Amino acid sequence: MKKVMTIGGSNSKASINRKLAEYTGRLMHDVELNHIDLNDFDLPLFSIDIENESGFPKDLIRLNNEVNSSDGFVISLAEHNGAYSAAFKNAFDWLSRMESKVWRNKPMLLLSTSPGARGGQSVMEIALSRFPRNGGNIIGHTTFPSFNENFIEGEIVNPELKAKIEGLVSDLSESI
Numbered sequence: 001m002k003k004v005m006t007i008g009g010s011n012s013k014a015s016i017n018r019k020l021a022e023y024t025g026r027l028m029h030d031v032e033l034n035h036i037d038l039n040d041f042d043l044p045l046f047s048i049d050i051e052n053e054s055g056f057p058k059d060l061i062r063l064n065n066e067v068n069s070s071d072g073f074v075i076s077l078a079e080h081n082g083a084y085s086a087a088f089k090n091a092f093d094w095l096s097r098m099e100s101k102v103w104r105n106k107p108m109l110l111l112s113t114s115p116g117a118r119g120g121q122s123v124m125e126i127a128l129s130r131f132p133r134n135g136g137n138i139i140g141h142t143t144f145p146s147f148n149e150n151f152i153e154g155e156i157v158n159p160e161l162k163a164k165i166e167g168l169v170s171d172l173s174e175s176i
C-alpha cells in the first residue's frame with residue numbers, strides 16, 4: 001500500500017495545521033497514513049557548527065527516513081510573521097543538509113491555514129516558490145482561511161472549502 005505522510009508545519013501541540021493535514025490525509029482511500037508531529041523529533045536549532053562537530057542528529061536521520069519511505073505528502077504550513085514557523089524551517093533546513101531534494105519529486109498537496117482571513121497566504125507563496133527547488137512536486141495547493149470558523153469539531157463546515165480540499169485529494173490520489 002502507498003504511504004502518505006501528513007505534516008503540520010508547526011510545533012504547537014494543538015496545531016490547526018496538523019489537524020488540517022491529518023484530516024485531508026484521512027480523505028484518501030487505500031493508503032497508509034503516516035501522521036508526523038514535529039514535536040516527536042528532537043532537532044537542535046540548525047547550526048553548521050553542530051553539524052560539523054556532531055554530524056546529523058539521530059532524530060533527523062529518523063525524520064529523513066520517514067520522508068524517504070513516503071510516496072506522497074500532505075503538508076499544511078503554519079504562518080509566523082509571514083513565513084514558515086521556526087520549527088518547520090529548522091526541520092526543513094536540517095533535512096536539506098541530508099538531501100537537497102528534500103521532497104524527492106514525490107506528489108505533494110500543499111496547504112496553509114491560520115485563524116485569519118488570509119489563511120497563511122504569505123507562507124504559501126514562499127513555499128510555492130521554494131519547494132520545487134527542493135524536489136517539491138506540488139500537484140495542488142490551497143490556503144484555508146479563518147480556520148476556527150471553517151473547521152468545527154473535526155469537520156470542514158464551509159462547503160466551498162470542503163469541495164476544494166476533496167478535489168485536491170482526488171488529484172493527489174491520482175498522482176500517487
Ligand SMILES: Cc1cc2nc3c(=O)[nH]c(=O)nc-3n(C[C@H](O)[C@H](O)[C@H](O)COP(=O)(O)O)c2cc1C
Nearest residue numbers: 010012015016017078079080081082114115116120
Ligand atoms: C509568532 C507568531 C506569529 C504569527 N504570525 C502570523 C502571520 O503572519 N499570519 C497569520 O495568519 N497568523 C499568524 N500567527 C497566528 C497563527 O496563524 C496561529 O497561531 C496558528 O494557530 C498557527 O498555526 P498552528 O496552530 O498550526 O501552529 C502568528 C502566531 C505567532 C505565535
